[in-house]
Amino acid sequence: MTGLWEILIRGLWFCTAIVAVVAVFFILFFLVRDAGPIFSAVGLETFLGGAVWNPTGSPPAYGTFPLIAGTLLVTLGAMLFATPLGIGSALYLSELASGRVKAVVKPAIELLAGIPSVVFGFFGLVVLTNWIRVGFDVPSGESWLAGSILLGVMALPTIISVSEDAISAVPREFKEGSLAVGATHWQTIRGVIVPSALSGITAALILGMGRAIGETMAVMMVTGNAAIIPDPVFDVLSPVRTLTGTLGIEMGEVAVGSAHYHALFGVAMVLLVITLIVNVCAMLITERLREKTTASAAARHRILSAETAERLLRSSGLLVIALLAGVLWVVAGPCTTLIALAALAAVYGIRERISQRHVQHVAFGFIFISILIVLLILGIILYDIISHGLPALSWEFLTQPPRNLGREGGIFPAIIGTLYLVGGAILVALPIGVGAAIYLTEYTREGPVTKIIRSGVDLLNGTPSIVFGLFGFAFLVLFLGFGVSLLAGLITLGLMVLPTIIRTTEEALRSVPDALREGSFALGATKWQTIQRAVLPPALPGILTGTILSIGRAAGETAPILFTAVVFSRRLLPGSLSDPVMALPYHLFILSTNVPGAEQNQYGTALVLLLLVIGVYLVAIVIRSHYRKTVTW
Numbered sequence: 001m002t003g004l005w006e007i008l009i010r011g012l013w014f015c016t017a018i019v020a021v022v023a024v025f026f027i028l029f030f031l032v033r034d035a036g037p038i039f040s041a042v043g044l045e046t047f048l049g050g051a052v053w054n055p056t057g058s059p060p061a062y063g064t065f066p067l068i069a070g071t072l073l074v075t076l077g078a079m080l081f082a083t084p085l086g087i088g089s090a091l092y093l094s095e096l097a098s099g100r101v102k103a104v105v106k107p108a109i110e111l112l113a114g115i116p117s118v119v120f121g122f123f124g125l126v127v128l129t130n131w132i133r134v135g136f137d138v139p140s141g142e143s144w145l146a147g148s149i150l151l152g153v154m155a156l157p158t159i160i161s162v163s164e165d166a167i168s169a170v171p172r173e174f175k176e177g178s179l180a181v182g183a184t185h186w187q188t189i190r191g192v193i194v195p196s197a198l199s200g201i202t203a204a205l206i207l208g209m210g211r212a213i214g215e216t217m218a219v220m221m222v223t224g225n226a227a228i229i230p231d232p233v234f235d236v237l238s239p240v241r242t243l244t245g246t247l248g249i250e251m252g253e254v255a256v257g258s259a260h261y262h263a264l265f266g267v268a269m270v271l272l273v274i275t276l277i278v279n280v281c282a283m284l285i286t287e288r289l290r291e292k293t294t295a296s297a298a299a300r301h302r303i304l305s306a307e308t309a310e311r312l313l314r315s316s317g318l319l320v321i322a323l324l325a326g327v328l329w330v331v332a333g334p335c336t337t338l339i340a341l342a343a344l345a346a347v348y349g350i351r352e353r354i355s356q357r358h359v360q361h362v363a364f365g366f367i368f369i370s371i372l373i374v375l376l377i378l379g380i381i382l383y384d385i386i387s388h389g390l391p392a393l394s395w396e397f398l399t400q401p402p403r404n405l406g407r408e409g410g411i412f413p414a415i416i417g418t419l420y421l422v423g424g425a426i427l428v429a430l431p432i433g434v435g436a437a438i439y440l441t442e443y444t445r446e447g448p449v450t451k452i453i454r455s456g457v458d459l460l461n462g463t464p465s466i467v468f469g470l471f472g473f474a475f476l477v478l479f480l481g482f483g484v485s486l487l488a489g490l491i492t493l494g495l496m497v498l499p500t501i502i503r504t505t506e507e508a509l510r511s512v513p514d515a516l517r518e519g520s521f522a523l524g525a526t527k528w529q530t531i532q533r534a535v536l537p538p539a540l541p542g543i544l545t546g547t548i549l550s551i552g553r554a555a556g557e558t559a560p561i562l563f564t565a566v567v568f569s570r571r572l573l574p575g576s577l578s579d580p581v582m583a584l585p586y587h588l589f590i591l592s593t594n595v596p597g598a599e600q601n602q603y604g605t606a607l608v609l610l611l612l613v614i615g616v617y618l619v620a621i622v623i624r625s626h627y628r629k630t631v632t633w
Contacts, residue, residue: 009528010443016435020502021456023495027463030474031272034265038062041259047266053227053246055260062263064270066227070144070240071213071274074223077148077236078155078212083205085152086159088370090204093160094167095189096367105371107621112378113157114617115610116556118585121221122592122606123381124150129222138237142224145236150218153377155208160374162207166200167193186360206282214275214464216244216559217589225249243271244559247466251563256478268470272463279462385606392604401571406591407598411605413570417486417581418612420574421565422554424490425497430547432494433501440502441509442531461499465559468496473563487577489565496560497550504546508539545620552616556609558585584609 039047042062050063089109093102128149129141170193178188194201224239227246231238246267254261396410403409436453444450472492482488512535520530536543566586574581588605591598 006526006528010439013435013439013443016432017439017453018456019432019436020460020498021453023498024456024459024463026475027467027471028272030471030479031265031269031467034262034474035269036262038259038262038266041262047263048270051229053241055250055263060259062259062266064243064267066229067241067243067246067267068270068274069229070223070227071242071244071271073144073230073233073240074147074151074219074242075209075212077144078151079205079209081149081152082155082159082208085370085374086156086204086208087163087201088367089156089160089374090163090167090201091189091194092367092371094164095185095193096364105375108375108378109157109160110621111614111617112153112374113161114552114556114614115381116558116585116613117154117215118217118221118556118558118589119385119606119610120150120154120381121218122588122602123384124218124222125592126602127384132237136237140224140239142222142239143237144223144230144240147219147223147240147242148236150222151212151215154215154218155211156374156377158211159204159208162204163197163201166197166204169200170196184357184360186363190363203282206278210275210278210282210462213271213278214244214462214466216248216464216466217585220245220248221589221593243267243274244464244466247271247470248559248562251470251473265470265474268467272467275462275464276459279458283458382610385603385610388599388603389607389610392600393607397601397604398608402569402587402601405595405598406569406587406601407595408601411582411584411587411601411608413573414582414584414587414605415608415612416573417566417570418555418584418609420486420581421489421493421561421583422551424486425493425554426547426551428491428494429498429501429550433498433546434505434543436502437505437509438531441506442527442535457499457502460495461503463496465496465557466562468492468560469562469564472560477564483578484563484565484567484580485578486565486574486581489561489581489583492560492564493554493557496557497554500550500553501546504549505539505543508542508546509535511542512538541623545623548616548620548623552613552620555616556585556613558583558589561586584612 042050047062047064048068049065050061051065052061052063053066054061093106097105124146125142129143129146132138132141132143132146134141174192174196175188178192179185183191219242223242223245225241225245226239227241228238230236230240247264250260251264254264398410398415399412400410401413402411436457440450440453469492472488476482476488476491477484516534516538517530520534525533561583565581566583567580568582568587568590570580570582584605588602588609591602591605
């Protein structure tokens, strides 16, 4: 009987593990099914290379090239903004910061990652675009530049976190050997540490790029949404439209089954292919880095030569300088650009005459400035939201339904709707995610099946949130007939947070020493008894941390519920799973983009959403810190 029970338990965990693979298959199937007609009607070449996107015109035009160009331009600008700040901040945290400073700064950067994208978009729409409009004396600040700055800020936590991990993974003897032969700390960082961590830093940049490409709400709110290619192409003040923005703007108003409907699924296919390419590149680089760190000691000691490091840094530096010069040419004019380049050349020409200690001071100064800028950005966003949002908070605001299109009244139905969606999503994702992690960690070794399951999890994790929304609309709302409902929204959100729960649970289970498992087996316990009584209890804090992070992400997402679950105004709470709901992210989006005269309630809604999500992330940080202090193995 015990053997049969063990077989059933193993089969149950295997079924949970393949959910991610099945989900990826269904997403691809429904995207291809609904995108196929437009590819047949206009041709793939015309769809990808057409210069005009005007689905409602006469005749309609379905060229996505301006959308692809807008996506790539905004992403390029975001990476130019985020790369120096991200790498500089990572170097500060890993090489310069003391333990106390790091304990404060790193959670602050993690809080930046916890700010919902719609709050970033709201700040960009209200504050950033106004700064650009006034600073550059243009009619509107909604532009490529605004989108790039905002996406760059949103990509910073990913770049900083992954880069810091890569830099910290460089063997300590590399650094000690460089210092022992007389190199300064900066020479060691530049010539040894950065080249040795280059694979991980590259993976960080690619992951940050994927984050920028897949973002929907923030870019939709600040880029102007004009489906044009800037003329000239480096006109950063020109409005643009991205692939994700097009889906968010047009999907809610299109007739199901029309050519326009199929064209939007074609846009989703293009977006998914781009993000999958980016994420696969990041996976391959990360895997290569993992292989390097697990190689033999002799292989690990083969440091890049000084000449190779110098060439790598010089080529990357020249690329950044060329790109920045192009942007500066457009923004400040040719004279300013030439003066800046001349000054840079003069500095480069005399650099050999400057002592290495002075060079180190200058380099460390730039690194310190980069982390200050990141913290300043966080402070400005938090100060603006909190200072303007606090006056809106009242008992009535928190407990009453909205009135007068949200200009008056409160947000109580939106708060409860958000809690319903998040709670339901966790109920869907938690048992599946924990079960999948148990199967991958405890019941199987690395092999073809395991690689397929892990690939499914990785692909699901790299899928843009707006694609989840389209899949939920096509499959749950239309195909299964759930309609726009709480049920459709919570399942969609559950699929979106599933990879996070699987990954964090896997890490928690792997952190449990094998000695505990072996001791349990030695006492005669079965596989499941060992997992249940010896493995899961010590792994529980890590599992709880992953669950809390998933709650925070689900609470702040707008795109997945945009077409599946939410309505703008509803006085009554949902009476069943088949009813639509209000939600804080969607309520803030509509208030800030469609309801004039609601500034106070906009800020109040943004503050409540921010407090909810950041509060969740703070709990996760506290649990993680407590767990690290109390763990004894």
